Amino acid sequence: MSAEVLAEVRAATPTVWRNPARRDTPAPAGLTLSDVQEADALLRRFAPYLAATFPGPWFEGPNGVEEGVIDSPLTRAPAVRTDLGVEGEVWLKRDDVLPISGSIKARGGIYEVLTLAERLALAAGWAGGDPRRGDHREFGGAELRDLLSRHTVAVGSTGNLGLSIGLMARALGFSAVIHMSAEAREWKKDLLRRLGTRVVEYPGDYGLAVATGRAQARADPGTHFVDDESSPTLFLGYAVAGLRLVDQLEAVSLLPTRANPLHVHLPCGVGGGPGGIVHGLHLALRARGHDTRHLHCWYAEPVAAPCMLLALATGRGAVVSVQDYGLDGVTLADGLAVGRASDLAWSTTAGRVAGAVTVRDDVLLPLLRRLDAAEGVRLEPSALAGLAGMLVLRERGLGDEPGARHLAWATGGSMVPATEMGRWLSA
Numbered sequence: 001m002s003a004e005v006l007a008e009v010r011a012a013t014p015t016v017w018r019n020p021a022r023r024d025t026p027a028p029a030g031l032t033l034s035d036v037q038e039a040d041a042l043l044r045r046f047a048p049y050l051a052a053t054f055p056g057p058w059f060e061g062p063n064g065v066e067e068g069v070i071d072s073p074l075t076r077a078p079a080v081r082t083d084l085g086v087e088g089e090v091w092l093k094r095d096d097v098l099p100i101s102g103s104i105k106a107r108g109g110i111y112e113v114l115t116l117a118e119r120l121a122l123a124a125g126w127a128g129g130d131p132r133r134g135d136h137r138e139f140g141g142a143e144l145r146d147l148l149s150r151h152t153v154a155v156g157s158t159g160n161l162g163l164s165i166g167l168m169a170r171a172l173g174f175s176a177v178i179h180m181s182a183e184a185r186e187w188k189k190d191l192l193r194r195l196g197t198r199v200v201e202y203p204g205d206y207g208l209a210v211a212t213g214r215a216q217a218r219a220d221p222g223t224h225f226v227d228d229e230s231s232p233t234l235f236l237g238y239a240v241a242g243l244r245l246v247d248q249l250e251a252v253s254l255l256p257t258r259a260n261p262l263h264v265h266l267p268c269g270v271g272g273g274p275g276g277i278v279h280g281l282h283l284a285l286r287a288r289g290h291d292t293r294h295l296h297c298w299y300a301e302p303v304a305a306p307c308m309l310l311a312l313a314t315g316r317g318a319v320v321s322v323q324d325y326g327l328d329g330v331t332l333a334d335g336l337a338v339g340r341a342s343d344l345a346w347s348t349t350a351g352r353v354a355g356a357v358t359v360r361d362d363v364l365l366p367l368l369r370r371l372d373a374a375e376g377v378r379l380e381p382s383a384l385a386g387l388a389g390m391l392v393l394r395e396r397g398l399g400d401e402p403g404a405r406h407l408a409w410a411t412g413g414s415m416v417p418a419t420e421m422g423r424w425l426s427a
């Protein structure tokens with residue numbers, strides 16, 4: 001890490017770390033293209049069950065409405081482009097309206113719970129035992145719910161992962177225990193309690209909630225712990241987004257080319273969500289013969305919690321924490337308030353990302369209001385880190401090459417209660 005980046009990290013001012021070592025490495029075992037395709041296939045097997053269990057609206061993509069498919073539209077944001085004075089086209093990937101739980105966490109969290117449900121059902125001799133022919137709508141029936149009710153799903157979370165997993169686990173009949181870190185919002189805890197989830201609160205940061213949850217689950221064979229710091233299953237669920245995004249990019253002629261490089265701006269906490277997307281997108285683009293050198297993926301983090309930047313820049317992964325650099329990890333971007341990166345996410349994407357950028361908290365609410373005014377899109381503060389990162393890059397002359405286009409991942413928002421959103425809009 002250069003002395004300049006180090007000084008900016010320690011001073012908690014915006015900084016950009018550019019990756020000096022981009023290279024196309026083979027996918028690790030268990031995270032290959034066919035693994036991501038299998039994850040996609042499992043999600044599609046459950047689509048009829050999900051469509052019957054949760055109200056829509058469902059994903060409308062290049063092939064029309066796909067009932068039960070957990071994905072989000074890719075939309076152009078011309079007004080915000082003008083408003084922010086950005087050179088190239090700006091697009092939003094609208095995970096804020098993702099079905100079921102309204103954030104990027106729906107992708108990985110729900111996938112891991114569904115994987116567990118199918119595995120337990122098959123092991124118990126579920127009559128629809130051939131997963132290609134079994135009717136997954138049976139997961140809504142008493143027999144399978146009764147089976148799953150004998151198992152517990154647990155997770156440590158800053159909020160949205162707990163929400164996604166609690167919603168899905170309880171719908172399937174599982175017991176659920178959510179270990180919530182201090183910054184998790186009250187309304188998320190209240191909603192989970194109403195669903196019959198046990199919510200355990202921690203005074204400290206997210207790392208403590210994960211470590212405690214993991215240790216408790218290890219002592220109980222009936223509990224499955226969804227490990228946000230290291231689960232390949234969770235990571236594969238996120239990677240499906242990258243796979244499917246290629247079709248969307250194709251449909252609107254946004255594929256990265258020499259003439260039109262594509263910059264993707266990803267709000268990053270522990271790194272599983274954005275890392276999975278980076279991974280899946282690279283695998284899928286390469287499989288279709290596209291040149292990934294013109295794809296530039298940037299992790300965007302709060303200045304107080306740049307755990308992925310530190311993991312990448314030091315090359316030491318989850319060994320380093322933001323506290324080691326004198327930062328407290330306290331941020332308005334609650335979904336990104338993480339002290340250590342996921343080893344799986346940083347190591348899998350270290351050769352692929354363009355870099356990492358940090359953003360100040362005090363730009364998030366003004367951006368939230370501008371995006372609402374310009375496009376009528378209401379995001380939670382964490383979800384604005386991508387757009388904020390794009391602006392920091394621009395100040396440094398990055399991402400404004402002729403023909404460059406920008407895709408900011410809008411990672412959450414539609415579940416936020418109106419009162420809370422109202423406070424942010426009028427703050």
Ligand SMILES: *Cc1c(COP(=O)(O)O)cnc(C)c1O
Nearest residue numbers: 160269270271272273335411412
């Ligand atoms: C969790 C979260 C992220 C980042 O995902 P990680 O897997 O923690 O990196 C981004 N935005 C929102 C709204 C989130 O809840």
